[in-house]
Amino acid sequence: MKIYNTLTNRKEEFVPLEKGKIGIYVCGPTVYNYIHIGNARPICVFDVFRRYMEYRGYEVKFIQNYTDVNDKIIKQAQIEGSTPEAVAEKYIGEYSKDAKGLNVRPADAHPKVSLYMDKIIEMIETLVDNGYAYESGGDVYYRTRKFEGYGKLSGQSLDDLIAGARVEVSDIKEDPLDFALWKSAGADEQHWDSPWGKGRPGWHIECSAMAKDCLGDTIDIHCGGKDLVFPHHENEIAQSEASTGKKFANYWMHNGHINIDNKKMSKSAGNFFLTKDAAEKYGYETIRYLMIQAHYRMPMNYTAELLESCKAALERLYNCRENLDRAIASAPEGKITEGAKEIFESRKKQFIEAMDDDLNTADGLSAVFELVRELNIMASDSTASKEQLEKGAELFDSLTGVLGLLYNRNEESEIPQEILDLVQKRAEARKAKDFALADKIRDEISAEGYTVKETRSGTEIKKNS
Numbered sequence: 001m002k003i004y005n006t007l008t009n010r011k012e013e014f015v016p017l018e019k020g021k022i023g024i025y026v027c028g029p030t031v032y033n034y035i036h037i038g039n040a041r042p043i044c045v046f047d048v049f050r051r052y053m054e055y056r057g058y059e060v061k062f063i064q065n066y067t068d069v070n071d072k073i074i075k076q077a078q079i080e081g082s083t084p085e086a087v088a089e090k091y092i093g094e095y096s097k098d099a100k101g102l103n104v105r106p107a108d109a110h111p112k113v114s115l116y117m118d119k120i121i122e123m124i125e126t127l128v129d130n131g132y133a134y135e136s137g138g139d140v141y142y143r144t145r146k147f148e149g150y151g152k153l154s155g156q157s158l159d160d161l162i163a164g165a166r167v168e169v170s171d172i173k174e175d176p177l178d179f180a181l182w183k184s185a186g187a188d189e190q191h192w193d194s195p196w197g198k199g200r201p202g203w204h205i206e207c208s209a210m211a212k213d214c215l216g217d218t219i220d221i222h223c224g225g226k227d228l229v230f231p232h233h234e235n236e237i238a239q240s241e242a243s244t245g246k247k248f249a250n251y252w253m254h255n256g257h258i259n260i261d262n263k264k265m266s267k268s269a270g271n272f273f274l275t276k277d278a279a280e281k282y283g284y285e286t287i288r289y290l291m292i293q294a295h296y297r298m299p300m301n302y303t304a305e306l307l308e309s310c311k312a313a314l315e316r317l318y319n320c321r322e323n324l325d326r327a328i329a330s331a332p333e334g335k336i337t338e339g340a341k342e343i344f345e346s347r348k349k350q351f352i353e354a355m356d357d358d359l360n361t362a363d364g365l366s367a368v369f370e371l372v373r374e375l376n377i378m379a380s381d382s383t384a385s386k387e388q389l390e391k392g393a394e395l396f397d398s399l400t401g402v403l404g405l406l407y408n409r410n411e412e413s414e415i416p417q418e419i420l421d422l423v424q425k426r427a428e429a430r431k432a433k434d435f436a437l438a439d440k441i442r443d444e445i446s447a448e449g450y451t452v453k454e455t456r457s458g459t460e461i462k463k464n465s
């Protein structure tokens with residue numbers, strides 16, 4: 001598999017640290033509010049990445065943190081008349097609801113900043129001891145200029161950073177480019193005891209400590225949104241490599257940002273949508289489909305028209321699977337034709353080639369829809385064997401499963417017996433050529449929220465959405 005590595009700005013053949021095993025770290029949410037659709041993109045994209053690597057036979061250890069100690073959380077607690085701890089737990093719960101709705105599997109571990117203070121302090125102490133950090137007025141800062149590789153991820157030199165980056169100028173810092181590892185706090189603020197007094201960690205140090213503890217000094221792949229390249233991920237590299245003396249991550253993957261009607265989404269601009277609100281209107285699965293229908297590195301435009309298109313595409317997938325179910329139920333026994341075998345092998349190969357090319361989900365979906373077209377033809381063929389249709393359904397389920405789609409299929413409620421009875425009466429009326437009665441019964445079924453129609457593979461009953 002080839003991955004576009006942000007560190008080298010090129011596609012590279014993926015080689016794991018340990019054969020057959022992968023460690024992946026994904027920056028998780030700062031839990032001070034509901035997640036917006038921009039937050040939904042990385043969790044959907046990298047969930048697909050995890051699923052695909054498992055599909056390819058790797059044993060994956062997937063880590064995603066919760067930032068539950070942060071100034072934004074403290075501010076939100078004041079707004080809500082609550083405590084930072086209660087606010088963090090509340091929005092971890094809300095995030096989990098959204099993630100479940102999007103069919104994002106829980107990580108193997110979700111480390112929290114609040115439970116990592118000892119390891120965070122230990123890493124800061126190491127940086128102070130080896131001269132990469134210093135204490136000043138109860139704060140601890142990282143000496144950015146001392147780390148020779150600073151800027152290698154974002155491709156920015158120190159001169160560029162001085163000229164254009166947003167840096168905090170402070171009388172207690174040796175250099176404006178130095179960033180906080182530990183911030184002092186008053187006794188009435190959220191704080192922890194440390195060798196430098198009461199305080200709490202800076203934003204960046206948490207991920208360095210968590211990644212090291214969960215995955216080791218060097219990790220295979222670090223993932224996150226493009227907006228995190230600088231300063232967050234740049235600072236993670238500086239902290240981690242200065243404290244361990246080893247390379248922090250071999251590969252970096254970053255997803256593109258989301259535009260709202262061709263304008264970059266941002267809270268400051270007020271043009272953002274909460275995931276839960278978008279899902280209430282279009283459904284969580286439509287949101288998930290939206291996030292993977294374009295290549296993950298490309299900017300993506302969020303529009304109502306695109307969401308409707310995603311919803312229609314999902315409908316095609318569900319219809320194909322339902323067609324297969326009906327066809328399998330009445331199909332004759334027999335062998336799989338050589339032509340069908342070639343089709344299945346070709347579509348599987350097409351899907352793998354797409355996904356092996358830097359997780360190209362757009363082309364992966366194209367392979368799935370080619371398979372859909374061919375499966376629909378097979379399902380309408382009365383001579384297609386049960387074994388052949390089942391093999392097609394197995395491949396279809398496998399590929400859509402990698403993408404995390406069609407997860408609502410098994411959650412649909414069974415058709416009530418009274419509806420089934422009406423369908424039977426309608427079939428008898430049609431057989432007796434009493435079409436007026438058949439139409440009347442069809443209207444009764446429709447009034448109960450169901451649609452019935454005849455297809456080549458039998459009578460189809462569907463609950464209206």
